[in-house]
Each structure stands twice: as structure tokens, then as C-alpha cells.
Amino acid sequence: REMPQPVPDGTLTSLAREASHCTRCPLHCNATQTVFGAGPENAKIMIVGEQPGDHEDLAGKPFVGPAGQLFDRTLAEVGIERNSLYVTNAVKHFKYESRGKRRIHQRPNAGEVEQCRWWLNQEIALVRPKLIVAMGATAHYALTGSKEKVTELRGRPLPIDEGRTLFITVHPSYLLRIPDAQRKDMEMTKFKNDMLYVSKFE
Ligand code: URA
Secondary structure (H helix, E strand, O other), X not given: XXXXXXXXXXXXXXXXXXXXXXXXXXXXXXXXXXXXXXXXXXOOEEEEEOOOOHHHHXXXXXXXXXXXXXXXXXXXXXXXXXXXXXXXXXXXXXXXXXXXXXXXXXXXXXXXXXXXXXXXXXXXXXXXXXXXXXXOHHHHHHHHOOOOOHHHHOOOOEEOHHXXXXXXXXXXXXXXXXXXXXXXXXXXXXXXXHHHHHHOOO
């Protein structure tokens, strides 16, 4: 794997500026803008999602749409300040298919995730978080190269390099899609418990 090599002036601001004209993969062609990570450079916790959605693509900020609102509500319930987190995505451009006026989310493929991993590695090298939280399979794949099922790994901390911990949980969009109310409730509780674990690292 490519080793992280911080950009010359080594700040998140300059990294984000560089990423704003990224053409490493074709996704920049149809997206509105690069949605880079957001949060303090000294954050102890880094949250990694999949890719910006429709709302994020327009706003230029990660996790501001429905999944982000669920994420924010859960953070509030467990007492985590969103502003203390560095929140980013495995892929920095919105991938979608147009159906009439609607833009339907498409999962980024392995090649796109691998191209974008360069940025994720840079973010990790600069922020140096104690805990990295992978929300969903794409984030887990970007961080580890493993395609193991998230539902089998979630909720158990994994020691990784540089004394860091990797923690895997589900993606909030997954929770939003559960049709059965009772199952949804159960899954929400599990997600909240995962975030309670995360809160210990703040
Ligand atoms: N889903 C993600 O994975 N990331 C976002 O920023 C928004 C929705």
C-alpha cells in the first residue's frame, strides 16, 4: 500500500485545497465539488463514512443530509461534541446515477476507493487520531483492504499501527433503510452503544 506522505506545508487546509482539484478517478467529472473531511487537526477521533451524498455534494461538507442528522442525534445522545471529531469519507466525490431530476446514490467501486485512499491516508497522517471509526463496509475496505462483513466485526476495537484503535460500526444510511420498526429500534440501540464506546476516546 502507498505510505502516507504529508503534503509540503503539512496542513489540512492545504491538503483540502489540493483535493479540490483532484482528478485521480473519474468521479470528479459529475460531482459538484470535492467534499473533504472536516474537523480539528488535533481531533482524537476520526470518523470515516462512505462518500458524500446528494446534500453533501451541494453543501461541500460531510454528513449534513439525512444520514448526518441521524449521526448528529446519536452523538448528542451519547454526549459527543461533533466539533471535536474529524469527520471524513472514504471517497470524496458523490457518485450517482441521474433518474430524471433525481440523483441516485451509487456505491463507489474498489478502484475508486483505492484511488481516494491516498487522501484518506494523508488525513490520517496529519490528524493522527487515537481512534478511527469506520462506518460501513466501504470505509472498512478503504482502511484495511478487507471485504469482511461489517456486521461480523462491528463493536470490537482492533489495535492497528502507531498505537491506534480501529473501531467498526454500521453506516447510518443502513439504519435509515431498515423497514421493520422493531428491527430498526434494535439496530439504533446497537449503533448508540457503539458510539458510547467511541465517546470514551474524546
Ligand atoms: N454518507 C456518507 O457516507 N458520507 C456523507 O458525508 C454523507 C452520507
